[in-house]
Amino acid sequence: xxxxxxxxxxxxxxxxxxxxFDINLPPNxxxxxxxxxxxxxxxxxxxxxxxxxxATALRNKGMNQIEVTCKTxxxxxxxxxxxxxxxxxxxxxxxxxxxxxxxxxxxIDGNLKELLQEILELHRSRNVRKAIHATxxxxxxxxxxxxxxxxxKGKQSVIQTVIEDIKNASFLDVKxxxxxxxxxxxxxxxxxxxx
Ligand SMILES: [Zn+2]
Numbered sequence: 001x002x003x004x005x006x007x008x009x010x011x012x013x014x015x016x017x018x019x020x021f022d023i024n025l026p027p028n029x030x031x032x033x034x035x036x037x038x039x040x041x042x043x044x045x046x047x048x049x050x051x052x053x054x055a056t057a058l059r060n061k062g063m064n065q066i067e068v069t070c071k072t073x074x075x076x077x078x079x080x081x082x083x084x085x086x087x088x089x090x091x092x093x094x095x096x097x098x099x100x101x102x103x104x105x106x107x108i109d110g111n112l113k114e115l116l117q118e119i120l121e122l123h124r125s126r127n128v129r130k131a132i133h134a135t136x137x138x139x140x141x142x143x144x145x146x147x148x149x150x151x152x153k154g155k156q157s158v159i160q161t162v163i164e165d166i167k168n169a170s171f172l173d174v175k176x177x178x179x180x181x182x183x184x185x186x187x188x189x190x191x192x193x194x195x
Contacts, residue, residue: 057080081112083147085110171188
């Protein structure tokens with residue numbers, strides 16, 4: 001199965017590029033962040049709409065033989081919001097990430113759209129907020145990749161490894177894609193960023 005298959009159209013991506021990161025956007029507008037690789041950004045955009053191939057989404061498309069229970073917790077049906085926010089595995093990742101970023105713990109009873117909106121409303125400088133937003137996008141993307149590696153390759157997911165992957169990916173993206181090229185690994189790991 002090609003789980004990286006991108007269903008979004010070029011037209012839609014262009015549309016959303018016009019809505020680049022701007023905190024003055026009306027609430028609930030999907031906010032494009034150029035400090036994140038487009039692939040992760042587009043993934044989260046689709047995840048918000050439950051358009052990623054979770055077990056429940058596949059069953060809803062007519063694949064009735066699909067076992068929809070989450071393979072990680074075995075508790076509920078596996079949807080996008082479950083994998084990326086509500087599952088106990090995701091919860092533990094979010095606890096570590098929010099602690100690292102020194103922001104309040106995300107609301108795991110909420111949804112992905114609300115989570116992203118809350119980030120935009122944090123009382124931090126615009127660019128710190130943008131860096132946090134970029135990291136949150138990467139967190140969702142890496143949670144999805146982790147789920148796929150477990151499901152398709154049987155790879156065991158270790159929280160600490162996932163955290164390191166998120167720190168690494170967000171560091172490289174922000175360093176490369178923002179004007180803050182001088183930021184050091186240590187500053188990013190401490191999230192002691194002056195932006
Ligand atoms: Zn679960």
